Amino acid sequence: MPCQMVDSFGRKVTGLRIALTPRCNLNCIYCHHEGEAKPEGEISDEMVVSVAKAAAQLGVRSLKFTGGEPLLRPHLAGLIAQMPQDLDISLTTNGIFLAEQAEALAKAGLDRVNVSLDSLRPETYRAITGCREGDLEKVLAGIDAALAADLAPIKLNVVVLKENEAEISGLIDFCREKGLIAQLIELLDLQHLGISGDIDAIEHRLAERADSIRTREMHRRKKYFLDGAEVEVVRPMDNTEFCANCTRLRVTSDGKIKPCLLRSDNLVEIGTCDCERIKALLQEANKRREPYFTITNMQKCDGII
Numbered sequence: 001m002p003c004q005m006v007d008s009f010g011r012k013v014t015g016l017r018i019a020l021t022p023r024c025n026l027n028c029i030y031c032h033h034e035g036e037a038k039p040e041g042e043i044s045d046e047m048v049v050s051v052a053k054a055a056a057q058l059g060v061r062s063l064k065f066t067g068g069e070p071l072l073r074p075h076l077a078g079l080i081a082q083m084p085q086d087l088d089i090s091l092t093t094n095g096i097f098l099a100e101q102a103e104a105l106a107k108a109g110l111d112r113v114n115v116s117l118d119s120l121r122p123e124t125y126r127a128i129t130g131c132r133e134g135d136l137e138k139v140l141a142g143i144d145a146a147l148a149a150d151l152a153p154i155k156l157n158v159v160v161l162k163e164n165e166a167e168i169s170g171l172i173d174f175c176r177e178k179g180l181i182a183q184l185i186e187l188l189d190l191q192h193l194g195i196s197g198d199i200d201a202i203e204h205r206l207a208e209r210a211d212s213i214r215t216r217e218m219h220r221r222k223k224y225f226l227d228g229a230e231v232e233v234v235r236p237m238d239n240t241e242f243c244a245n246c247t248r249l250r251v252t253s254d255g256k257i258k259p260c261l262l263r264s265d266n267l268v269e270i271g272t273c274d275c276e277r278i279k280a281l282l283q284e285a286n287k288r289r290e291p292y293f294t295i296t297n298m299q300k301c302d303g304i305i
Helices: 045-057 076-080 098-108 122-129 135-148 165-178 199-209 240-244 275-287 295-301
Strands: 015-019 062-066 088-093 112-116 155-159 181-185 212-215 222-226 229-234 248-251 256-258
Touching: 015 045, 045 076, 045 275, 076 098, 098 112, 098 135, 112 135, 122 135, 155 165, 165 181, 165 229, 181 199, 199 222, 199 229, 248 275, 256 275
Parallel strands: 015 062, 015 248, 062 088, 088 112, 112 155, 155 181, 181 229
Antiparallel strands: 212 222, 222 229, 248 256
């Protein structure tokens, strides 16, 4: 049995997210760039493999590749083929290049994908993502290719915005028809952009219509089951339970371990491809983990104390 990283708050580390590149072919209005400010260079394949192996030896069981857009990474299938066999490997993508890569990625060992899709209307999709004409059709083809390659369960990541609030019901219907899981995500609007949709009202309607409701242990997320559709609601903002149940570490696209998405003052530089050294660095990063949203912090922000 591998040893298990546990922080001082009793939170186990079971998941690792690695940003493979800061590059992206879209320019989404809400993008938080995985918490990266000014990445320096791009993490090497050798370092990615070494970090994954070290994490697996420390009890990590799930590995998610992110970006930027990870499908822009050259030779991605070859990189995935080098991952430890006992890891559940997933990937978050905007889906535009998925149709041409899905089969090769599945054969290399990718287990499943999350596809970001905030609208099924071309005009709205372009307004949110800054995409080119025809890209929405490529995303839809990518979802079909991922289904054909059995990269399932496929989650459709939908950030709830003012621009797409009216489409949420249609997006859920789309997921039901395709056999996807709809994942409705509250916007991390730390910059006060004023583009967040009313996720409270949406979740209230889901609760009224749901045949059943379950709560996931991870982050205490609510899952709503209605008429054959599965809808998960992710609410990170000002959510003490979300932070209290965090099980993740992150690695930035330029090779730094990031204990929290919302902080950049406690990074751990990797700087090596030696697996034993990386294990020590992961353990150091784990020591630096602490919940971002806590009752005390939120009271301070509200001027209560």
